[in-house]
Ligand SMILES: Nc1nc2c(ncn2[C@@H]2O[C@H](COP(=O)(O)OP(=O)(O)O)[C@@H](O)[C@H]2O)c(=O)[nH]1
């Protein structure tokens with residue numbers, strides 16, 4: 389059925405539910421819940437960035453935005469949740485734990501509001517979250533939530549940090565879990581050095597659950613893939629990262645909760661996008677004046693690269709240190725080799741470094757996997773919340789009010805059972821649970837028709853954005869027949885695969901119906 393009409397049906401349902409619960413004593417909370425849920429459906433999808441403290445969440449947030457917006461690097465600096473949403477002009481809105489009205493603040497105060505300072509400690513502790521309004525393109529599609537992170541212990545951390553974690557670690561974990569549970573989708577960040585055993589990382593995902601995490605609404609992100617790089621002769625960090633991701637993704641306990649795991653280097657992506665003219669010039673001088681063998685030797689050892697004066701190195705140590713802070717060991721080496729192999733302007737260097745960071749690919753993945761199904765993902769989240777919360781309310785209500793709540797919940801449950809989009813989501817869920825007996829070709833068709841590459845008819849048919857109706861019709865017909873046949877092949881397949889085949893046949897039938905209608909409008 390047409391997505392737009394589903395939205396209309398959902399809007400109608402909310403309208404009648406809101407009118408049934410309006411001005412009803414005892415149902416105020418339920419009414420407000422419905423109001424909030426209805427509003428959420430009209431807002432961009434909320435994607436929370438979660439993971440251990442120091443996993444690189446804030447750096448990744450800045451890398452996705454392409455600018456330094458949130459504070460990084462300091463455990464004490466990321467005490468508060470930052471809720472980022474689109475707006476023409478940067479500004480802040482501080483929300484408080486005790487529910488008093490949110491307070492507007494100039495954007496320039498963000499660092500002060502997230503830095504732990506003893507002078508206004510009570511004020512900082514009273515903050516629930518900070519709404520950051522910012523004009524970044526990715527925020528037009530998603531609201532992004534930067535969380536403080538889940539507790540873990542770092543042997544190599546400063547005493548200050550350890551003390552802070554002892555005092556507040558559990559609180560940060562609770563805040564992070566609650567944000568993850570409230571979000572529509574989750575980016576789960578973690579780092580995994582070559583020395584870490586897979587078992588340790590896999591166990592991390594078996595800990596306290598981070599929201600309702602399924603492969604439909606959760607993507608794993610391996611961060612800091614550059615951090616264990618120090619040898620120009622070793623393989624590229626992204627290649628090593630890819631190998632780790634493939635290994636981890638094939639683990640059944642991870643496959644059950646994450647769509648995929650993607651390797652990234654957020655730090656490099658952030659440095660690349662904010663590269664200054666001076667940094668470009670320093671890198672160019674290094675590339676032009678320092679022979680490869682010499683650079684090779686220097687970059688292998690951070691201290692050697694940063695600390696000393698050398699007669700043959702054209703850049704003073706202070707500038708080398710600054711460069712290291714901005715791009716890291718691998719980033720500097722990569723920029724050096726790129727310039728030596730012909731990159732001759734700053735824009736091109738930024739683009740090439742970015743390409744090596746995995747961030748543009750991650751952006752596209754977020755858009756295709758979450759973005760194209762965002763309405764359905766938001767709707768399932770909202771329906772789940774209505775069901776769970778109404779069950780809690782029920783206990784304190786009188787019989788007549790209970791009936792009103794039951795009626796409303798019943799109508800939403802009916803919607804979930806009848807809407808074809810939800811049937812498609814169940815097929816996807818079964819696919820990620822490895823319950824479908826489909827070959828490679830069938831899997832491609834299943835992902836396409838459920839919106840992986842886009843939501844238009846031609847994208848659902850795997851024909852890109854620009855196919856004509858006459859090109860689409862035969863494909864839709866052939867696939868509808870194919871899946872109908874599979875749906876009737878009782879002996880060739882199991883029950884779950886047959887049910888899935890029926891759903892997909894119906895998806896193609898719906899596309900065909902839309903194409904026929906479009907043709908009628910256009911030509912008759
Ligand atoms: N080498 C490297 N360091 C990173 C990367 N991402 C983050 N870091 C560093 O890890 C530390 C913690 O990062 P941050 O983003 O604040 O972590 P958060 O606590 O998860 O928000 C900082 O010192 C970052 O500079 C990365 O991709 N590569």
Ligand SMILES: [Mg+2]
Nearest residue numbers: 445446466536
């Ligand atoms: Mg942070």
